[in-house]
Amino acid sequence: IPEKLKLLPPFQDPYFRFNDVSYRWIALENWTYSTTFAASAQQEVELIFDGVDTVASITLNGNLVGKTDNMFRRYVTDNLLQVQFLSPVVYASERSKAHQSYRVPPQCPPDVQKGECHVNFIRKEQSSFSWDWGPSFPTMGLWRDVRLEGFDAxxxxxxxxxxxxxxxxxxxxxxxxxxxxxxxxxxxxxxxxxxxxxxxxxxxxxxxxxxxxxxxxxxxxxxxxxxxxxxxxxxxxxxxxxxxxxxxxxxxxxx
Incomplete structure (x- = not known):
């Protein structure tokens, strides 16, 4: 999401000065991707998501057809298409609260990194919640191709x-x-x-x-x-x- 928003005014490059801190609110919001498409006339048509980052609900013509919670795997669903993304920061926090009986360290990064907590409760690129060599950008979006695959047999x-x-x-x-x-x-x-x-x-x-x-x-x-x-x-x-x-x-x- 930050990479897409920087193309629109008044957003700036998230890596410029302290924009990583100024734009932290982006990762706390929910976002929706939507598009329309035409399907082929083959007997079987699959909708392929090669990479979804990360927690999302997929609806097709208003009907829920799938949910995602893993950035590192491919999702396949069986013609307004919407992918509604949940804030990865909020999702990780909620998953942590659901497992209070067992503490999974580290709960939060060092304060100097100005990052987000509980990255070990989400199947997502760990460095996006901050690292010692980079700022915190908890990304959301379609990080790989989305396509239709049709076949008859x-x-x-x-x-x-x-x-x-x-x-x-x-x-x-x-x-x-x-x-x-x-x-x-x-x-x-x-x-x-x-x-x-x-x-x-x-x-x-x-x-x-x-x-x-x-x-x-x-x-x-x-x-x-x-x-x-x-x-x-x-x-x-x-x-x-x-x-x-x-x-x-x-x-x-x-x-």
Missing amino acids: LQLQQLSYLPLYSRFHLILFLTGNRLNWIVHKKLNSTTNHVRMVSTLPHSKKALVPMPAGSFLCGVCMFWHECGGFPPQSNNLLHRLTTEKGGLRAGMPSLA
Whole structure:
């Protein structure tokens, strides 16, 4: 919010002279972002918030569709769009009062920092409540992109792999319409097919094991020397590709 307000008269740069103290009232107020948009005609359309700073209620055409309280995660909601921000200073103070039985230090920064208290009760950039090297600007706003994502059948949101010495597991986060689906896995030159007999709901987490012997390593290295991979071409990487119907399902290959 301070970065946006400095573009409007009579606001000045918050870093000029003692403006960090003069503008402390900004973090004590609640603020609302609003906009209008048109949605596509696809079967599934998601509203994605990559970064919301921090405590807010999201309404769509007057209906509450979600709440946020964590600056460091992404939020997804299912065409006047409003994001109503609560003062992070007030929120942190209220959360502290709700946990009086156990003191969580530090309660407040040193007086010389002229900062705000109880930053450890909010999932937010800690330095915004003041630090020894910077002023107190408890920010609010959309610090990452907001976008619409539409799809008709299936969307692969996240792909990760977990090596367990002789076993591999795939962890898939999928969103889509209700349908039966097949996961096609390929690790190096070995291909395996696993058919999921359950019906995929609108949101599902699936753990897919790689069959024994699908990927074997004679002498496996689980570490490398300090300073990064060797300068030679023998980097310890393995390419993993996930496809749906012969097409990449919204996620590039991982190495």
